[in-house]
Amino acid sequence: MSSILSRISTLLNSTKTILHLHQLHARIIQNGLEQHNLIINLFISRCTKLDAHPNHTTTHYALSIFNLVFHPNAHLWNSILKANISSLPITISLFNRFKLSKTTPDDYTFSSLIKCCSIHNGVWEGRLIHGLVVRNGVLGFVFVGTSLVDFYGKVGEVESARKVFDEMPERNVVSWTAMVVGYLSLGDLRSAQVVFDEMPWRDCAAPAWNAMVDGYVKWGDLESARKVFDEMPERNVVSFTCLIDGYAKAGDMESARELFDRAPARDVVAWSALISGYVQNGNANRAVEMFVEMCNENVKPDEFAMVNLMTACSQIGSSDLGLWVDSYVTRNSIDLSRPHIAAALIDMNAKCGNMDRATCLFEEMPKRDLVLYCSMIQGLSIHGCAVQAVRLFSRMLEEGLVPDKVAFTVLLTACSRAGLVEEGMQYLCSMKNDYGLVPSPDHYACIVHLLGRAGHLEAAYDLIESMPVEPHASAWGALLGACRLHWNIKFGEMVAGKLFQLEPRNPSNYVLLSNIYANANRWTDVLELRNRMREGCVRKIPGQSRI
DNA sequence: ATAGGGTTAG
Numbered sequence: 001m002s003s004i005l006s007r008i009s010t011l012l013n014s015t016k017t018i019l020h021l022h023q024l025h026a027r028i029i030q031n032g033l034e035q036h037n038l039i040i041n042l043f044i045s046r047c048t049k050l051d052a053h054p055n056h057t058t059t060h061y062a063l064s065i066f067n068l069v070f071h072p073n074a075h076l077w078n079s080i081l082k083a084n085i086s087s088l089p090i091t092i093s094l095f096n097r098f099k100l101s102k103t104t105p106d107d108y109t110f111s112s113l114i115k116c117c118s119i120h121n122g123v124w125e126g127r128l129i130h131g132l133v134v135r136n137g138v139l140g141f142v143f144v145g146t147s148l149v150d151f152y153g154k155v156g157e158v159e160s161a162r163k164v165f166d167e168m169p170e171r172n173v174v175s176w177t178a179m180v181v182g183y184l185s186l187g188d189l190r191s192a193q194v195v196f197d198e199m200p201w202r203d204c205a206a207p208a209w210n211a212m213v214d215g216y217v218k219w220g221d222l223e224s225a226r227k228v229f230d231e232m233p234e235r236n237v238v239s240f241t242c243l244i245d246g247y248a249k250a251g252d253m254e255s256a257r258e259l260f261d262r263a264p265a266r267d268v269v270a271w272s273a274l275i276s277g278y279v280q281n282g283n284a285n286r287a288v289e290m291f292v293e294m295c296n297e298n299v300k301p302d303e304f305a306m307v308n309l310m311t312a313c314s315q316i317g318s319s320d321l322g323l324w325v326d327s328y329v330t331r332n333s334i335d336l337s338r339p340h341i342a343a344a345l346i347d348m349n350a351k352c353g354n355m356d357r358a359t360c361l362f363e364e365m366p367k368r369d370l371v372l373y374c375s376m377i378q379g380l381s382i383h384g385c386a387v388q389a390v391r392l393f394s395r396m397l398e399e400g401l402v403p404d405k406v407a408f409t410v411l412l413t414a415c416s417r418a419g420l421v422e423e424g425m426q427y428l429c430s431m432k433n434d435y436g437l438v439p440s441p442d443h444y445a446c447i448v449h450l451l452g453r454a455g456h457l458e459a460a461y462d463l464i465e466s467m468p469v470e471p472h473a474s475a476w477g478a479l480l481g482a483c484r485l486h487w488n489i490k491f492g493e494m495v496a497g498k499l500f501q502l503e504p505r506n507p508s509n510y511v512l513l514s515n516i517y518a519n520a521n522r523w524t525d526v527l528e529l530r531n532r533m534r535e536g537c538v539r540k541i542p543g544q545s546r547i
Numbered sequence: 548a549t550a551g552g553g554t555t556a557g
Contacts, residue, residue, distance in 0.1 A: 009549090041550055075550055082551070111552050146553045177554045207555035214556070241556045272557050304557055 004031055005039065012042045018058060021047065025065070037073045040065060044076070048083040059083055063090075072101070078108045085112060088120040105132075107141040114147035118154045126151050130164075142168070146175040153182025158191075173201050177208040184215030189224075203233045210238045217246035237263060241270045248277025268294075268302050276308045284315035303341055306334050310344040314351040322352030336361075343371045350379020370401050378410045386418030405437055412446035416453065424450045441472030448475045452482020457491045473502045477509070484512045492516045507533065 008031075011024055024043065033039045047062035066072065066080045077098045084090045095113060098105060110133050117126035130148060138144050145168040152161035161182045168175060176199045183192035196212055199205065209232045216225035229235070229243050240263040247256035260266070260274050271294045278287035291309050294301065301309070306329055313325050329336075329345060336342050342365055349358035362368065362376045373396040380389035393411050396403070403411070408431050415424035428447055431437045444467050451460035460482065464475050476499050483492035496513040503509065510533045517525040 005549090038549060045551070078551055108552055115553070141552095143553050148553095150553065172553090174554045181554065205554090210555060236555095238556045245557065267556090269556050276557065302557095308557085 005033075005036075008033070008039060009042050012046050015046050015050070018050070018061075021050070021058065021061065034065075034068055035070060037069070037076050040069055040072075041076050041079050044079045044083055048079075059086070072103070074103045074106055074109070077101070077103060077105075078112065081109065081112045081116075085116045085119065088116055088122050088125065091116045092125060105136060107138045107144050110136070110138050111141075111143045111147045114144070114151050118147070118151040121155055123155045123157075126155065139167075140169050142170050142172055142175065145171075146178055149175060149182065150178040153178060153185060156186060158182045158186050158188065173199075173205045173208070176200070177205060177211065180208050181211050181215075184211060184218075187219050189215060189219060189221065206234060206236055206239070209233075210236075210242055213239060213246075214242040217242055217249075222246050222250055235264070237265045237267055237270055240264075241273050244270065244277070245273040248273060248280065251281055253277055253281055253283070266294075266297070266299065268299055268305055271299060272305050272308055275305065275312075279308055279312045279315070282315070284312040287312040288316070288321070301332070303334055303338070306332075307341060307344045310348040314344075314348045317351050317353070319353045322348055322354055323357075326354070326357065337366065339367075339369050339372060343375050346372065347375040347379065350375065350382065353383065355379065355383055355385075368396075368399070370396075370404065370407060373401065374407050374410050377407075377414060381410070381414035381417055384417070386414045386420070389414040390418070390420060390423060403431075403435060405440065405443075408437065408439075409442055409446065412443055412450070416446050416450035419450070419454055421450055421454045421456070439469070441467075441469055441475060444469070445472065445474040445478050449478035449482065452479050453485060455482075455486055457482060457486065457488055461491065461495070473499065473506075476502065480509060480512050484516055487516060487519050489516055489520055489522075 008024065008027060011020075011027075015021055015024060021043075028034060028036075028039060028043065044062045044066060047058040050058050062083050063080065066076070069076065072080070077094075081091060081094055081098070084094060091113065095105075095109075098109070110129065113129050114126060114133075116122070117129060133139050133144055133148070145164055148164045149161045149168075152158065152164065161179065165171070165175065165179045176195065180192050180196050180199070183189075183195065192212065192215060196202070196208060199208060202208065209228065212228045213225050213232075216222070216228060225243060225246055229239060232239060240259055244256045244259050244263075247253070247259065256274055256277050260270065263270055271290065275287050275290050275294070278284070278290060287308065291301070291305070291312070294305070309325055310329075313322050326345065326349060334341060336345065342361065346358045346361050349355070349361065358376065358379050362372065365372060373392065377389045377392050377396075380386065380392065390411065393403075393407075393414075396407075408427065411427055412424055415421075415427065424447055428439060428443065431439060431443070444463065448460045448464060451457075451463065457479070460479050464479065467475070476495055480492065480495045480499060483495060492513055496509055499506070499509040510529055514526045514529045517523075517529065
């Protein structure tokens with residue numbers, strides 16, 4: 001008997017696939033061990049380890065086998081709770097069954113339960129379990145106390161976290177770190193720093209140091225982040241990544257790059273911090289180069305890195321590069337069913353001019369959400385298929401999706417590109433009346449552009465004057481562009497006058513008006529404008545014209 | 548005799 005037991009447990013340890021699990025399950029039944037707590041426990045633990053990634057088939061499998069055990073012991077109950085930590089309701093109902101059984105929950109039980117509440121933001125459940133922890137006399141266990149500190153920190157009740165922390169009879173590095181992280185997540189940097197400074201064994205608490213660096217970065221205090229970083233006794237990849245990310249977000253790519261070169265190791269996350277920095281700071285070409293370099297150093301890109309690459313390509317807009325990235329994504333079995341990845345891929349194909357591919361991807365999605373629709377509508381509108389874009393918006397409404405501000409910006413831009421005056425005005429009304437959205441200056445600028453291009457300069461002017469929001473320079477700018485389009489001197493002068501007040505240093509406004517004058521052969525006026533431009537140190541930067 | 552736990556970058 002004991003030999004079969006040790007054979008099965010050895011086999012379990014080397015189990016890699018679901019097929020192996022099924023074979024072992026058969027063997028367990030053959031030997032009449034379905035009621036054997038230890039074997040079933042090992043089996044369930046193995047299921048949990050194989051279920052690190054989505055589709056919870058092995059978790060369901062584990063649960064079905066657990067349900068056949070008549071008298072599970074506390075170990076087995078704890079294992080099945082841990083296996084189902086990704087679902088709060090299942091965990092709670094299992095725990096209720098556990099309480100009704102003859103066995104009693106222990107410290108292991110409660111730390112799993114609290115962790116589950118903390119993952120799922122179960123504030124109410126967590127408080128309830130805190131009460132049970134006290135009643136069951138397990139509050140003194142370090143793991144239980146630490147889980148509670150972590151839980152209260154995550155749900156934003158840092159005072160409760162502090163209370164548990166202060167009352168803990170025994171604390172270790174992890175407890176202290178959880179307390180620091182709790183303060184940091186609420187932005188209470190001072191309290192975090194105080195706890196961090198009092199922390200014993202601080203030199204061997206890398207996670208706490210990294211959390212401090214990350215916290216200062218997240219709350220915008222790059223200097224303090226740097227200070228903590230420089231004081232660290234030992235820095236690992238994470239430490240470097242936190243700070244690289246901070247510099248990248250602040251637009252200081254030189255410092256980011258310098259740190260990156262100094263990092264002891266470079267994993268995908270470190271590379272991504274730098275690459276996304278280049279993307280966000282408008283240096284898409286550099287981002288693509290870095291991506292290639294990363295691949296050459298045998299660092300395998302994950303989904304996050306791929307989204308960065310696709311965003312960079314969208315900015316560059318090269319059709320060839322877009323096709324290459326598309327085939328790269330497909331070859332490397334990146335999960336296209338995840339909406340944000342599919343959205344990035346569709347957006348990239350659309351911006352790179354590969355509309356057929358974009359349409360194909362869009363139609364083949366099992367489900368289309370708002371973001372996906374917006375990418376597609378924008379793609380069509382960029383490529384002069386604005387009528388189709390507007391039609392797609394209607395289809396989106398038919399599917400029951402509710403448009404937001406971004407959706408309307410995309411839609412109104414499409415209308416203005418296609419010269420759909422009536423539709424545009426209707427959608428602006430619908431936005432206010434049907435969806436309760438307040439049009440932003442950008443939305444108004446779209447409509448002004450639309451009216452202006454169609455030659456309704458007066459209507460556009462009236463719209464700007466009647467805007468409930470502060471008229472943004474972009475609305476006036478759109479109108480001035482329209483005045484140039486129709487060579488209208490009267491409106492042009494009036495609008496330009498407003499713009500010279502709003503943004504006296506923007507050269508395109510001067511250039512537009514001077515074009516209008518030139519067209520009417522009013523060369524004295526052109527000359528006078530040139531002088532005004534020079535006096536105000538306004539210089540036209542080549543390629544920055546607004547039209 | 549035997550099994551299981553809390554913190555950590557994008």
